Amino acid sequence: MRYSAALLPLLVLLSACSSKPKTEAQIQQTSGTPSGGFLLQPQHDVFMQSGDFAYNPEAEKFIDKMVSKHGFDRQQLHEVLSQAKKLNYVLRLMDQQAPTTAPPPGPNGAWLRYRGKFITPDNVQNGVMFWNQYDAALKRAFQVYGVPPEIIVGIIGVETRWGRVMGKTRIIDALSTLAFAYPRRAQYFAGELETFLLMARNEGDDPLALKGSFAGAMGYGQFMPSSFKEYAVDFNGDGHVNLWDPEDAIGSVANYFKGHGWVKGDLVAVPANGQVPGLANGFNTKYSVSALQQSGLSPQSSLGNHQEASLLRLDMGDRYQYWYGLPNFYAITRYNHSTHYAMAVWQLGQAVALARVQ
Structure with a gap:
C-alpha cells in the first residue's frame, strides 16, 4: 500500500506522461490517507445512507468483507460506494x-461481416502507426x-482500436451495478469489484475516476x-502498473498470452482443402489430423x-471455409471465447505486419 506522501512525486510524474485518468485532488493531496484507504476526492458528508446502493444488503455485505478481509476503512468504502x-x-x-x-441455416456471410468491422484500410494504417510508435516495446x-x-497489435486493435475506444463508463459504476x-452474475462481478478496489488502493488511484467498458474492462x-x-506488469519500469499506458498494456497482453499457453514460434492456424459439413466445428473441438x-x-x-x-469453420457467404x-x-x-474473435485478431495483426513492409 502506498501512502499519499510517498505517492506525490510519482503522481505528478504520471499526470504528465500517462493517459490514465487522474484527478486534481490526487495530485494536490499530500497527507491524510488513512490505513486501508486510497486516493479520492473527499466527500465528507456522503455516506451509504444516500446513493443508488443505499441500504442495499449485498453492498453492506461487500463492505463488511472488504473491511474484515482486506483492512479497508469502512467510512471510505461507504463514501466510495455512495x-x-x-x-x-x-x-x-x-x-x-x-x-x-x-443463426439461420446455411452460409450467410457472418464471418465476412465480422471481419469487416476490424480489417479495413484505415484501421490497418492506424495499426501500422501504433506498431511503429511502440516497436521497441513490442520487440x-x-x-x-x-x-x-x-x-499483441491484433489484440489491442480489436479491443480498443489501439487506444481510441477504451470505454467511457466509470468502472466503479459498471462493477457496482453488476455486483x-x-x-445472474453477481458473485463474479462482486469478485471483480473487490479486485478493482484492491488495485486502486495498491496503485494509488482514485476508484471514482477510472473509466472503461460497460462490463468493467480497462x-x-x-x-x-x-x-x-494475474497478468498486468509494469513494462515501462516507472514503478506503476498502468493499463492505460500503451507500454504497460503491451507487456501485460504478452504476459497474459504466455500464461495461457502461447508457444513461441509455433503456428496458429492452417487453411484446409475440402468440406466436412457433418463434423462438429469450433475452437474447442479436437480431432486427430488423420481422422480429418x-x-x-x-x-x-x-x-x-x-x-x-x-476444426474451424468460417462462413464466407457462398460457402464454408475450413x-x-x-x-x-x-x-x-482465452482472451475471448470466440472463433471469429481469435481469427480477427490474428488476421488483423497479419494485415498490419504486411502493410508495414509495403
Whole structure:
C-alpha cells in the first residue's frame, strides 16, 4: 500500500506522461490517507445512507468483507460506494450478450461481416502507426514473453482500436451495478469489484475516476480486474502498473498470452482443402489430423509436428471455409471465447505486419 506522501512525486510524474485518468485532488493531496484507504476526492458528508446502493444488503455485505478481509476503512468504502451509480444500460447490454435466436441455416456471410468491422484500410494504417510508435516495446515483449508483435497489435486493435475506444463508463459504476443489481452474475462481478478496489488502493488511484467498458474492462487491452491481478506488469519500469499506458498494456497482453499457453514460434492456424459439413466445428473441438484426412480434409500447408487440431469453420457467404486450429489459436480464444474473435485478431495483426513492409 502506498501512502499519499510517498505517492506525490510519482503522481505528478504520471499526470504528465500517462493517459490514465487522474484527478486534481490526487495530485494536490499530500497527507491524510488513512490505513486501508486510497486516493479520492473527499466527500465528507456522503455516506451509504444516500446513493443508488443505499441500504442495499449485498453492498453492506461487500463492505463488511472488504473491511474484515482486506483492512479497508469502512467510512471510505461507504463514501466510495455512495457515489457509485446504478446504470440501467449496463444491465441491458449484459442481457444482450447471450444470443437469443439460432443463426439461420446455411452460409450467410457472418464471418465476412465480422471481419469487416476490424480489417479495413484505415484501421490497418492506424495499426501500422501504433506498431511503429511502440516497436521497441513490442520487440521487447517478444523477447521476454515469446509473443510476436502482430498478436499483441491484433489484440489491442480489436479491443480498443489501439487506444481510441477504451470505454467511457466509470468502472466503479459498471462493477457496482453488476455486483449489486445483476443477480445472474453477481458473485463474479462482486469478485471483480473487490479486485478493482484492491488495485486502486495498491496503485494509488482514485476508484471514482477510472473509466472503461460497460462490463468493467480497462485500458488498451481491456483487462478485467482479475486479469490485471494475474497478468498486468509494469513494462515501462516507472514503478506503476498502468493499463492505460500503451507500454504497460503491451507487456501485460504478452504476459497474459504466455500464461495461457502461447508457444513461441509455433503456428496458429492452417487453411484446409475440402468440406466436412457433418463434423462438429469450433475452437474447442479436437480431432486427430488423420481422422480429418479420412473425412476429406487436407491442409493447404504444413501443420508442422501437430497431430491434433480443432476444426474451424468460417462462413464466407457462398460457402464454408475450413481451417485447422492449433494450440496458439486456442490461446487467442482465452482472451475471448470466440472463433471469429481469435481469427480477427490474428488476421488483423497479419494485415498490419504486411502493410508495414509495403
